[in-house]
Amino acid sequence: MTITFYMLVSLCLVLIRTTLIPAIPLFEKFYDLLIPIIIYLGFFRRKREGIPIVIFFGLIMDSLCGGPMGLYLLTYIWLYTAIRWLTRVLHAGSLPLLALAVALGVTFEISILLGYMAFIAAGASIPVDAGKTVFLQIVWALLTGPLIMIIIGWFQKRLDFWRSKIFAD
């Protein structure tokens, strides 16, 4: 049930990112909306719930994106692993820490994408306006990332409440 919930939420975010956001002028450089989900799953959910979502949506994003197959999959796996490791040393609960985590997640993804474009892609190079895109993505992530995680957390609590009520009955 929890996996289905995250599947639906992630699918909604992918659809928003690929259909609605490109139509809004100020949002064309928006960040990857799945990053808050991956960070949330890494911090707050169990591995058996997180890993299938990370792999499934890594493949989905690779299929929808113009980049090479595996780029998003690897990025998400590394990000999820790093967050799981971080949960050993710190407890994520405060808003500033969540905002920082999303911003760092976006920076990590951008680093991998730019690294790919600079060193691996045949004949490709880093775009001249990359700095502007990076800046805008990080600002958007800081502003909206924690909000997405709070909304997911709220829905997760409702889901847990209804589930406990159904099984109690």
Place this chain on the structure above:
Amino acid sequence: MFSKNMAIIVGLMILITLSIIFLSISSRPAHPAQGQSRFAIAVVAPFQKAISATVRFFQDVWDRYFFLVFTAEENAQLLKEAQQTRFLRHQYEEVLQSNQRLRRLLDLKAKTTMPSIAAQVVGKDPSPWFQSMLVDKGLKEGVAVGFPVVNPEGVVGLVVEAAAHYAKVVLITDPNSAVDAIVQRNRARGIVKGGPSGFCVLHFVLRKHDLKIGDTVVASGMDGVFPKGMPIGQISKIVKQEAGIFQDVAVMPYVNFEGLEEVLIVPVQGLEKKP
């Protein structure tokens, strides 16, 4: 022999190396469409189509009923343009007829053109670093990997993946795309590749060619994919470095990729694939 920390570091190094090798292999061009990609496109694209259709509906309502104020002004402008177009059409007819006469004279056979497939854009690339889109026509409608995609304004991109009813198109503004092109005025040849912020770059144009800002760049047809003479864009910047045999040329595409809604997919003989 090894400490635990050492083992972790070595393990990480191996995993990072494997990741780089994997990306190097998968970034090689011309690998066939994979099953999981088709599956993912088939899962996501119908939802994208529904959302895009809803957005278009509301945009139409807005354009038709709330934007009428601008329509009268636009109408006057269009009438003026129509008069000019009529004059140009007469001239065009004259040129066309003389062209036909000359073709007959040279015994040139007109190239057989196959009907193109009209498609609607249902979704854009989820990453701002790559430029691709999904369209609502796929293998079952006769679309295959390698087919060029155009619209009345010019070259749009190339089909790189096709599912049953949807296809993925990489735009000419993507860093991984390449179109063999010529400058219409002086036939200087080069390769148009994706550049920054929706611009393209015309590579490998020799310094000796005299290019001007505003020159039209068209597809050369030499790559056997894009129709010869199809407009790509116009030159917006030329930089001649102190050294080197080529010049750097920025090209602004004619196609407005942000507002792109419908496209034409042009079948290429030899690339057709049955679903």
